[in-house]
């Protein structure tokens with residue numbers, strides 16, 4: 001560790017953001033220096049294919065408070081944020097997107113709330129500029145839906161832009177699940193939480209990496225990670241079908257016996273019923289599949305991410321977080337691949 005341990009760690013996941021990094025750095029320096037406490041900026045290079053890593057290295061050379069974790073490939077936004085939290089040293093950790101959609105200036109307000117004694121200060125999007133109607137609508141729907149069906153309170157219209165006290169970070173770091181939904185996990189741990197409002201700006205440089213399928217995946221991670229409701233829907237449908245069967249079957253039998261003519265004629269009826277029921281059945285296969293795939297991920301217990309290089313990140317081999325493969329620069333002698341992977345003790349016991 002540096003002589004001056006940081007009080008604040010700012011964690012920014014980076015995937016192809018070469019045009020944004022310098023501006024991000026400048027704005028963060030302005031805000032953080034004004035706070036008058038030591039800080040670090042942890043940039044996680046999540047498999048960028050553009051010049052992002054070079055930009056980061058330039059910043060790191062210029063200012064040793066900029067520290068870099070470079071993944072061996074793209075592991076996804078939520079995992080990149082996790083790595084940042086894993087290796088952060090601050091008493092408070094701030095997660096922020098690298099594309100400047102989250103204004104660094106808001107950190108000041110977050111810090112004020114933290115100093116008042118709040119453990120999580122999340123940024124609430126009062127307004128979102130420059131997003132497509134579709135994204136706004138799906139985001140709205142998603143937040144309302146998850147809140148209804150999950151057993152934790154995920155604040156409406158929040159992203160991952162938030163400040164977390166060290167205690168919260170340590171608690172979230174103990175949750176090593178693969179399919180991660182950070183904003184849900186920070187709610188799940190509890191503590192004193194509050195929000196500050198901001199207007200979300202449009203992205204100026206580069207483009208969003210969250211396409212529809214990634215958004216859907218994140219939504220499914222959020223829902224399956226914190227709710228059994230989708231699994232329980234099957235029981236309601238089975239009740240409805242059972243009631244229908246009890247009512248309909250005697251009617252059909254009576255009609256069949258009492259009249260000469262064929263009741264509920266033909267294939268059309270049978271086919272319709274068959275199609276409706278199969279559709280429900282396949283839907284529930286899908287739902288089951290979602291949970292089973294996630295169980296499979298946990299059973300395989302693969303590492304959450306693989307670190308290829310670190311720059312300026314204090315590395316303590318004794319303390320590599322569970323489920324992480326790391327090849328720290330200081331430790332890896334040329335051509336030796338030192339991998340550190342620990343299983344989480346308490347997870348393997350239960």
Ligand code: UDP
Pocket residue numbers: 012013014015016017046074075076077080096097098099101207208209210
């Ligand atoms: N990001 C990442 N890995 C990914 C996708 C995105 O680290 O696989 C980063 C990205 O560089 C940005 C943040 O996560 O800093 C949010 O991504 P993006 O702006 O694409 O999401 P949106 O704001 O559109 O929801």
Ligand code: MG
Pocket residue numbers: 097099101203208
């Ligand atoms: Mg963005």
